[in-house]
Amino acid sequence: MNTLKKIALVAMLGIAFAASxxxxxxxxxxxxxxxxxxxxxxxxxxxxxxxxxxxDYDAAKPxxxxxxxxxxxxxxxxxxxxYNKEVAKKEWFNSAQFPKATFVSSAIKSAxxxxxxxxxxxxIKGKTADITFPLTVKTEAxxxxxxxxxxxxxxxxxxxEGEWKDTSMVADDVVIKFHVVAGQ
Amino acid sequence: xxxxxKTAMLLHWLTALLIIAAFFLGLTMVAIPGFSPTKLKYFSxxxxxGVTVLLVATLRILWRKANRPPPPLASIPAWQHKIAExxxxxxxxxxFAVPISGYFYTYAAGVPVVYLGIxxxxxxxxxxxxxxxxxxxxxxxxxxxxxxxxxxxxxxxLKHHFIDRDITLKRMLPL
Numbered sequence: 001m002n003t004l005k006k007i008a009l010v011a012m013l014g015i016a017f018a019a020s021x022x023x024x025x026x027x028x029x030x031x032x033x034x035x036x037x038x039x040x041x042x043x044x045x046x047x048x049x050x051x052x053x054x055x056d057y058d059a060a061k062p063x064x065x066x067x068x069x070x071x072x073x074x075x076x077x078x079x080x081x082x083y084n085k086e087v088a089k090k091e092w093f094n095s096a097q098f099p100k101a102t103f104v105s106s107a108i109k110s111a112x113x114x115x116x117x118x119x120x121x122x123x124i125k126g127k128t129a130d131i132t133f134p135l136t137v138k139t140e141a142x143x144x145x146x147x148x149x150x151x152x153x154x155x156x157x158x159x160x161e162g163e164w165k166d167t168s169m170v171a172d173d174v175v176i177k178f179h180v181v182a183g184q
Numbered sequence: 185x186x187x188x189x190k191t192a193m194l195l196h197w198l199t200a201l202l203i204i205a206a207f208f209l210g211l212t213m214v215a216i217p218g219f220s221p222t223k224l225k226y227f228s229x230x231x232x233x234g235v236t237v238l239l240v241a242t243l244r245i246l247w248r249k250a251n252r253p254p255p256p257l258a259s260i261p262a263w264q265h266k267i268a269e270x271x272x273x274x275x276x277x278x279x280f281a282v283p284i285s286g287y288f289y290t291y292a293a294g295v296p297v298v299y300l301g302i303x304x305x306x307x308x309x310x311x312x313x314x315x316x317x318x319x320x321x322x323x324x325x326x327x328x329x330x331x332x333x334x335x336x337x338x339x340x341x342l343k344h345h346f347i348d349r350d351i352t353l354k355r356m357l358p359l
Contacts, residue, residue, distance in 0.1 A: 039224055039228075040224065040225065040228045040298065040301050041298045041301045041302070041304075042228065042295060042296055042297075042298045043296060043304075044294070044295060045294060079293055079294045079295075079311060079313070079316075080293065082218070082219070083219055086218060086219035163220070163221050164221065166221060169221040169224065169225065170221075
């Protein structure tokens with residue numbers, strides 16, 4: 001009996017844990033993954049049109065969360081079809097060889113109410129780096145809303161080769177922003 | 185000889201220089217295919233020129249209010265003076281309308297103007313692809329109208345100088 005009780009308890013805990021790590025469904029219409037860069041100090045906002053975000057999150061157990069993002073590099077929209085074609089080229093994302101940029105979390109830690117610190121691996125154009133960035137989470141209309149900004153150095157990922165290496169033309173600092181609306 | 189003031193001359197010729205530079209830079213930059221640092225640099229410079237035109241034009245209007253231009257020459261028939269006056273109104277209108285249409289165009293495209301790479305100018309409209317296409321056409325038509333008006337204005341001045349041999353052009357020359 002005692003053993004059975006123990007097994008039952010473990011099983012129940014297991015179910016509870018599995019439920020807590022349940023994957024959230026991302027609402028693509030309300031979510032955005034964007035990048036802001038500066039060209040001669042002019043801030044340009046661009047959005048990735050195609051991406052997938054997978055988040056396992058439970059407010060009760062934030063440290064058990066997981067997140068991964070996969071972005072189709074050729075889908076970056078800078079607001080001009082002619083420029084959008086350029087982004088996929090070799091000097092920028094080289095989308096033929098590296099069609100996807102990814103982020104996979106290795107640890108997510110609570111950093112106060114509604115705040116998370118996300119650590120993981122960011123891979124762009126075949127280069128992988130360990131990064132950490134703050135993410136906020138709030139509940140809106142029964143859905144979780146995640147917002148995060150991740151500053152990167154574009155040259156560390158060889159984004160903008162050749163004549164585009166000139167940072168007086170396009171700054172090295174680029175901010176990747178996530179706005180993810182997700183629910184059960 | 186009643187002339188324009190030295191300040192009016194300076195503002196007139198400065199405007200001429202700026203709009204001619206912006207015009208040819210505009211034609212050059214849109215002719216560059218694809219995407220290159222030079223192209224983006226020219227776009228920025230073109231916008232800086234446009235904002236400068238607006239600043240100079242504003243000063244010029246204020247100056248003109250306080251310092252009236254010399255009266256029309258007695259030798260010029262009234263109807264010709266009316267045409268010249270109409271052309272001047274058109275030019276003043278375009279000096280504002282061309283850069284303002286460009287300003288709205290770039291904001292409709294979602295690209296802010298950062299004057300001289302330092303000051304970010306206020307956003308007037310939100311990015312809007314449809315409006316962007318309309319404003320591109322508006323900016324182009326206004327620009328080409330201005331090019332025609334500037335050529336007519338210059339030819340008229342040269343006609344007065346070389347054919348009528350009057351002082352119309354000299355009144356605007358600091359010589």
